Amino acid sequence: MIKKWVPALGIIVLFGLSFTACPMEGEPDGPDRTVDVVVVGSGIAGSMAALSAREAGAGKVLLIEKRAIFGGTAKLSQGGFATAVVNAKNNPQESLNDWKAWMQDGDSGYPDYDKFLSVAGQAGDAVEYLRSLGLIIIGQVSGGGNALMTKLEETITAQNIEVLLGCEAMEITLDNGVVSGIAAIYRHRSFRIKAKNVMLATGGFSRNPELVAQWAGTNPGLTYVVSLADSGSAGDGILMARRIGAALYSNAFTKIAGLQFSAALRGISAFAQPALLSPAPAPLSTQILVNNEAKRIMDEAIGGSFGNVSSYNSGAAYIMIKDGKPPYYILYDADSGPAGMMDLTASLEAGAALGNGEVLKAQTLNNLAVAMDVPAGTLKDTVTRYNGFADSEDGDFGKHHSYIKRIETPPFYAVKAYPNSYGSMGGVVTDSNGRVFDEAGNVIPHLYAVGEVSNRDFYNESYIGGASLALYSTAGRIAGKATGGK
Numbered sequence: 001m002i003k004k005w006v007p008a009l010g011i012i013v014l015f016g017l018s019f020t021a022c023p024m025e026g027e028p029d030g031p032d033r034t035v036d037v038v039v040v041g042s043g044i045a046g047s048m049a050a051l052s053a054r055e056a057g058a059g060k061v062l063l064i065e066k067r068a069i070f071g072g073t074a075k076l077s078q079g080g081f082a083t084a085v086v087n088a089k090n091n092p093q094e095s096l097n098d099w100k101a102w103m104q105d106g107d108s109g110y111p112d113y114d115k116f117l118s119v120a121g122q123a124g125d126a127v128e129y130l131r132s133l134g135l136i137i138i139g140q141v142s143g144g145g146n147a148l149m150t151k152l153e154e155t156i157t158a159q160n161i162e163v164l165l166g167c168e169a170m171e172i173t174l175d176n177g178v179v180s181g182i183a184a185i186y187r188h189r190s191f192r193i194k195a196k197n198v199m200l201a202t203g204g205f206s207r208n209p210e211l212v213a214q215w216a217g218t219n220p221g222l223t224y225v226v227s228l229a230d231s232g233s234a235g236d237g238i239l240m241a242r243r244i245g246a247a248l249y250s251n252a253f254t255k256i257a258g259l260q261f262s263a264a265l266r267g268i269s270a271f272a273q274p275a276l277l278s279p280a281p282a283p284l285s286t287q288i289l290v291n292n293e294a295k296r297i298m299d300e301a302i303g304g305s306f307g308n309v310s311s312y313n314s315g316a317a318y319i320m321i322k323d324g325k326p327p328y329y330i331l332y333d334a335d336s337g338p339a340g341m342m343d344l345t346a347s348l349e350a351g352a353a354l355g356n357g358e359v360l361k362a363q364t365l366n367n368l369a370v371a372m373d374v375p376a377g378t379l380k381d382t383v384t385r386y387n388g389f390a391d392s393e394d395g396d397f398g399k400h401h402s403y404i405k406r407i408e409t410p411p412f413y414a415v416k417a418y419p420n421s422y423g424s425m426g427g428v429v430t431d432s433n434g435r436v437f438d439e440a441g442n443v444i445p446h447l448y449a450v451g452e453v454s455n456r457d458f459y460n461e462s463y464i465g466g467a468s469l470a471l472y473s474t475a476g477r478i479a480g481k482a483t484g485g486k
């Protein structure tokens, strides 16, 4: 049941949430706002949507962001822009063919090629717009996501689009069953935004373990994935839309990228983030990775490194998730360090000294197995067999012998490695203009969703590097235009 605002009581009860009184007229943050478009989320999709709504004639555009920092995951990104998406404007058929070829792996019922082409066909305009702001984009934004989002924040400010940082949307409000705005919390107080159109751009759900388990947790390995996305990616927009009847995509998944050491090891040079393994200098690929049965599961030198970020389907992280037997350990001995690069042994020692279980050390493989809680006989067999390949070829996974280095010099170390993700695929069902559908397949008037909050249609079971910024910037631009002035 949709509960209504009851401002006369000074307390608002909405879906079980209590809101204290709104800021009063004259208070620094009051009164509540009435706008044409409220954009929820300051990532790439939300920023582009806000700017394009303004460009299309929307008078008052308000962008709210729950974090204290503008830019979301987009700000953390490397700034890669998928070339095929950008080229789709001039060469749609070729781009579509590329996309189809890349998307062959999997049988998920996605992508929606028509929607992809509709959005990607306008990506050239989005890139031209970004370039007109002074950004240099040649397959990647010069300066990465930080430069991209800094420029967009500056442009938004210059366009007199109001931005409220630290303002968290809690619910989509309805008047007589029609979307009428957002109920938010701002500076610990309730805050109502009345809007003709609501634009959800809240990112994905990869930082919400419960939602990952619920929507994407079909494989036990997934519970082991560490998301590198911004902490704002908690699925808020998806949940809010769901509560007013929006349909959700099936077969959601997280966007697996490379490997990650624990954040608890971040202060140690060899384990600083992002993990050196992704991509790794070749010598690091001489290590082996074992699962909780002490068994190898891959050629650890895939693409010359663990977890080659450009081949999401064959990378180490993806294989680990399919294997689904965490924890995973990378084994080192006293002689593992790549000559001249760093003192790896010092890092291993520093990690072991933390005593938090992320780096284990033992004088024998047997004792290491006990510390790892894996079968000692299997670990010994795995290492012995691997060492035997040093004189021939990897008879199990085909690892090139130049990457095989015996593990034989005590002490031995085992370092926990985690697959990481760059976000999620799924969200609320939308059309190519970002309009949200309900479960009966009807458009929910005045409600839009763009970016990772609604991205399932663009992918099958894997991800293509650089697709997000290219597609979500375009989707934001399209949807902002659709709301503009209406």
Ligand SMILES: Cc1cc2nc3c(=O)[nH]c(=O)nc-3n(C[C@H](O)[C@H](O)[C@H](O)COP(=O)(O)OP(=O)(O)OC[C@H]3O[C@@H](n4cnc5c(N)ncnc54)[C@H](O)[C@@H]3O)c2cc1C
Pocket: 040, 041, 042, 043, 044, 045, 046, 064, 065, 066, 067, 070, 071, 072, 073, 074, 075, 076, 077, 078, 079, 080, 081, 082, 167, 168, 169, 170, 201, 202, 203, 204, 228, 229, 230, 231, 232, 233, 234, 236, 237, 421, 422, 423, 450, 451, 452, 453, 465, 466, 467, 468, 469, 470, 472
């Ligand atoms: C390390 C890393 C590197 C990456 N590199 C690339 C790359 O090179 N190229 C590429 O294409 N993609 C890359 N990606 C993926 C890409 O950055 C994201 O998919 C993309 O930024 C998502 O954009 P978005 O606008 O949908 O969401 P976001 O950028 O995550 O923005 C969503 C915003 O909404 C806010 N929000 C959430 N809930 C609320 C709420 N209730 N109220 C108010 N605000 C809310 C969040 O705090 C956040 O700021 C990378 C991802 C990571 C993690």
